[in-house]
Amino acid sequence: MQTAGRPARAAAFFDLDKTVLARSSSLALGRPLLAAGLLTRADVARSASAQLGYALLAADHRRSERVREQLSRVVDGWEVARLQEVVERAVERFVRPYVYLEAIELITRHHAEGSDVVIVSASSEDLVAPIARLVGADHVVASRMAVLDGRYTGQIDYYAYGPAKAAAVRELAADRGYDLARCWAYSDSVTDVPMLATVGHPVAVNPDRALLRLARTRGWEVRRFARPVPLLPRRGASLGLLGLCAGAALAGWWLLRRGALRRRNGRHAPPSPPGRPPRRR
Structure with missing residues (x-):
């Protein structure tokens, strides 16, 4: 696709959890959220249980909905500014050690080639945006929580999951002039097949079994990331x-x-x- 008056561009779209990070972003931030009084130990246990099922079993719609419901229930009533403050302070210490070096190398390469880098995640935008800045991403597509009087209501205004990710990628491409045939997408989960199928260069990263089977059937590239590193290069x-x-x-x-x-x-x-x-x- 090419917008009149400007040349077509390319972008690389990265899922976050288990693709850029070696673990769930919400679990990585559990300790500072607990210390700040935003989470209780029961919340941490329930969240860990939901995430464990999501990680060890096929990430189907039912299990993904369980994670969504847990997210809504946990943040209900939280002060938005307080969460943002805690996350901003915590990403360096608690998230950076779980970033895959291979993901950083790819982000660096895509930037060197003149492509934008976009993090596309079902996690809350208030969690994802600071992590995206940490790894040098240019844009973020993430779930948005409903807010009233500066506090989360427990409702989700927009859930960046499954087909919604693919729709967001197409919308961003139309807005920014990306040629989807030249774009890349990276994910570990079969739930992201719609996003992967939207671009010309889909890559299955540490794929779950369902995605691995499908990637082999469709001839998609498969990569293994295995090197979380404590030091992130700055762009x-x-x-x-x-x-x-x-x-x-x-x-x-x-x-x-x-x-x-x-x-x-x-x-x-x-x-x-x-x-x-x-x-x-």
């Missing part, structure tokens, strides 16, 4: 910090190998410095 300094991470990993491997060789050859005394007699055992 503009990505290549240097990625090189630093790679160098640190190589140095660590060399030190471990040297230690193993020393232990293996521990029965041999190390060579004496020049000019000194060998030590007696």
